[in-house]
Amino acid sequence: MSTNSTVYIAGLGVITAIGNNVPDHLDAFKNKRAGMAGITLVDTVHKGKLPVAEVKLTNKELIALTGLTEHNSRTALLSLAAAKEAIADAAIPNLDSLRVGLVSANTVGGMDRSEDFFVQFLQDNSKGKLKDVYDHECGSMTEIVADKLGITEFVTTISTACSSSANAIFYGARLLRNDVVDVVIAGGADSLTKFTLNGFNTLMILDEAFCKPFDQNRKGLNLGEGAGYLVLVSDKVAKTLTKPAYCTLSGYNNSNDAFHQTASSPDGTGSYLAMQGALKKSGLKPADISYINLHGTGTPNNDSAEGTAVKRVFDPHYPPMSSTKSFTGHTLGASGGVEAVFSALAIKHKIIYPNLRFQTRMNELPFEPETHYLADQPVKHVMSNSFGFGGNCTSLIFSEV
Structure with missing residues (x-):
């Protein structure tokens, strides 16, 4: 296989606060149903004070869904639930005869179980x-997930903060393009923990109301949890599929502005370089992008930096854009995978997602996010941004087949 071969998206799996599978999510977007509510699953001092976006299944229900045990972390439970859906959705003929890899991302590991253990x-x-x-x-x-899925050919983990699962996806694409594997399940998962709630609260970037990404009066993010996976396949495998691929992964880039441990540079250098690099990889121009899934956390720093970078890349013609974190909250290490699923669905179903709760354009920006659910749109190329702590910035571009 040449290093110029196309990478196809054959299957999708996702679980977040707005749904337990792909159809649930499409319905939630159409009906503008966000997933934020009070904390119920984590025993924390922030209960009753901070809204979060919890997956609406208990660990017991996730165990029944996945076949794992009570000793497994919620992160592993969420990961397996979404990965299984993606594999089933891809329905690849003779999968057992192919070289299959798993590239999965997370940032909290089994911390939820460890926190419970140490209390006792x-x-x-x-x-x-x-x-x-x-x-x-x-x-x-x-x-744990690889063992349950029977994947042994290539298994690795990526943890680069909030860009983790976006990096997992483009690492998976490189494995395919260099003929290491034939199929890759790539994405990531994260569960809510006391550690992340306390950490983000210490940084003073949590909103006590539902988040308002890219709004002039935004105050911070809402933490979420979930998992999102894509099944990436080579040209050879794509030809054997029993249904059309969702799209291709046409561009990807990771850049780092090395500005600060937890803040983006004011001029969005890392974000700008990631978007520019992904466009160059895909061979596309800014005007070719039909929709941007913004990283859009809702924090003053992040949205200002990302917005400045978007202006540098796309001015004066801006495609529709929105932050789906206004639905799911910020799922941290899972966000790149979750939003890659949304990007593929935008292309397949020709839809643009609304940016919930947006009211006032940011003073420094000449554009604003889309606030309506738009159907029958000419969505051909979607850019998905995932920018993490430490300046680790990744942009993916998905294109119609």
């Missing part, structure tokens, strides 16, 4: 089940 252990060091903490680290989440 610190009160009495003879209490707490060590079984709950032996798979704490991020790589274990991927290994």
Whole structure:
């Protein structure tokens, strides 16, 4: 296989606060149904104060869905649920005879189980089940899912903050283009934990109301959880599919502005370089992009930096754009995978997603996000942005087949 071969998206799987599968999400977008509510699943001092976007299934229900055990992290449960949906959706003939890889991302690993363990252990060091903490680290989440799916050819984990699963997807594409594997399940998952709630609260970037990405009066983000995976296939496998591929992954780039541990540079240097690099890789011009799925967290710094970068790349002609985090909250390491699924669906179903709760254009920007659900749109190329702590910025471009 040449390194110029096309990478096709054959299957999708997603679980977030607005749905447990792809059809649920399409319905939620159409009906402008956001997933934010009060905290119910995490025992935290922020309960009753901060809204979050929780997946509406308990661990017990996720165990029934996935076949994992009570000792598995919620991160692994969410990951397997979405990965299984993506594989089933792809329906690849003779999958067992192909070289299959799993590139999965997360940032919290099994921290939810570890936090529960230490509450008991610190009160009495003879209490707490060590079984709950032996798979704490991020790589274990991927290994658990790979074992359950029977994937052995290539398995690896990526953890680069909020760009993690976008990087997993383009790493998967490179594996295909260099003939390492024939099929890659790529994306990521993250669950809500006390650690992330406390950490983001300490940074003072959480909104006590539902978030308003790209609004002049935005105050911060709402944390979410979930998982999103794509099944990427080579030219050879694409020819055997029993239904059309959703789209192709035509461009991708990772850049780093090395500005600050948790803040984006004011002029959005990393974001700008990621978008420019993805366009160059795809061979497309800014005017070719039909829709931008913004990183759009709702924090003053992030939206200003991303908006400045979008202006640098697209001025004076701006495609429709929106932040789907206004529905799902910020799912951290899962966000790139979740929003890649949304990007593929935008192309297949010719839709533009609304940016909920937007009211006032940002003073420094000459554009504003789309606030309506738009059907029957000419969506040919979608750019999806995922920008993480440490300046780790990634843009993906999906194109119609």
